[in-house]
Amino acid sequence: xxxxxxxxxxxxxxxAALVERLDAAAARSAATGRPxxxxxxxxxEAGLFGVAVPAAYGGFGGDATLIxxxxxxxxxxxxxxxxMLFQHYAVSARVEEWGDAAQRARLLPALAKGDLxxxxxxxxxxxxxxxxxxxTTAVRxxxxxxxxxxxxxxxxxxxxxxxxxxLARTAEAAESTGAAGSTHDEPDGGYGAxxxxxxxxPADDEGLRPDQSLDLIGMRGSATxxxxxxxxxxxxxxxxxxxxxxxxIIAGVRRTGxxxxxxxxxxxxxxxxxxVEQVSRRPGPPDQVTRFRLVDLATRIEAAxxxxxxxxxxxxxxxxxxxxxxxLFATETAEQVGVEVARLLGSAGYTVANRVNxxxxxxxxxxxxxxxxxxxxxxxxxxxxx
Numbered sequence: 018x019x020x021x022x023x024x025x026x027x028x029x030x031x032x033a034a035l036v037e038r039l040d041a042a043a044a045r046s047a048a049t050g051r052p053x054x055x056x057x058x059x060x061x062e063a064g065l066f067g068v069a070v071p072a073a074y075g076g077f078g079g080d081a082t083l084i085x086x087x088x089x090x091x092x093x094x095x096x097x098x099x100x101m102l103f104q105h106y107a108v109s110a111r112v113e114e115w116g117d118a119a120q121r122a123r124l125l126p127a128l129a130k131g132d133l134x135x136x137x138x139x140x141x142x143x144x145x146x147x148x149x150x151x152x153t154t155a156v157r158x159x160x161x162x163x164x165x166x167x168x169x170x171x172x173x174x175x176x177x178x179x180x181x182x183x184l185a186r187t188a189e190a191a192e193s194t195g196a197a198g199s200t201h202d203e204p205d206g207g208y209g210a211x212x213x214x215x216x217x218x219p220a221d222d223e224g225l226r227p228d229q230s231l232d233l234i235g236m237r238g239s240a241t242x243x244x245x246x247x248x249x250x251x252x253x254x255x256x257x258x259x260x261x262x263x264x265x266i267i268a269g270v271r272r273t274g275x276x277x278x279x280x281x282x283x284x285x286x287x288x289x290x291x292x293v294e295q296v297s298r299r300p301g302p303p304d305q306v307t308r309f310r311l312v313d314l315a316t317r318i319e320a321a322x323x324x325x326x327x328x329x330x331x332x333x334x335x336x337x338x339x340x341x342x343x344x345l346f347a348t349e350t351a352e353q354v355g356v357e358v359a360r361l362l363g364s365a366g367y368t369v370a371n372r373v374n375x376x377x378x379x380x381x382x383x384x385x386x387x388x389x390x391x392x393x394x395x396x397x398x399x400x401x402x403x
Contacts, residue, residue, distance in 0.1 A: 061131020
């Protein structure tokens, strides 16, 4: 599969026509708080849904560097679309890595074409950022199928996704232990708990109900909402990975090098673009102080770009830690750049219509996405302090 812009080149940029559509969709979603489903179809037609899917299944076969590049490019114009793409790539990669042959053959071609938009349902009320206290359960039925019950919160793509990767507590594995007698927690004990299992649930399952009633401050076009599972029955062929060992899958996610920091990098770049554009409209050339402030912001963004590139290359001594650092640094950078740009624009930025405010809200949203920034700090510090 080819895409509509040279994603393999470091300077590869979105084509102007797609930028216009992304920008127009972002403006509509900012006003309505709803996703633009026409845009999602256009992203599929451009080949962007297949970036993380192997070529053997009709995708582009992109690595983490390519994924981060594409996500940052889209986020520079439409952060909501970028976060949906990132989640889609994450689920696609998990299916490729952990799915059996039948699951890969059944799902990956549709994920590559965009016939299926994938979403992750991990968070839920009361579970905490580390997802250790799940109330969503999956109980095996006498015929071997599974019944899922529970509610997932802050699910990006709720109501527009065709496939949900649901994290649930499986009763049979709740007390499972490893060969040495220890539970199957993630090695650093930071994310997830023993007895949790992933399931691939199609959107048309009668027991799955999405709810888009959340009125978000940022990421307003991301279709982030609730997903309720009541008597949701799936087959064992819809289970992804080993029973009761979702922590093994979770532990490997950040080691891939794909990072949410790429979304923040795109947002920070958009904020700088906005500042340069609006400063250049002022009568007369900008003064030295203003020029230097813009340079300082650009330097911060370049530093964020560097740590994200390192995460994608996976050449650090600990690639997982590099990914956590990249998410922390890029999200903090985007928020700081937003504050500085708002100050630079002065009263011109103090209006609802000015895009700086929506971008700042988008930047803040990424800090809350899993792993949240505070959980990132906990996971990093645990490698030093236990």
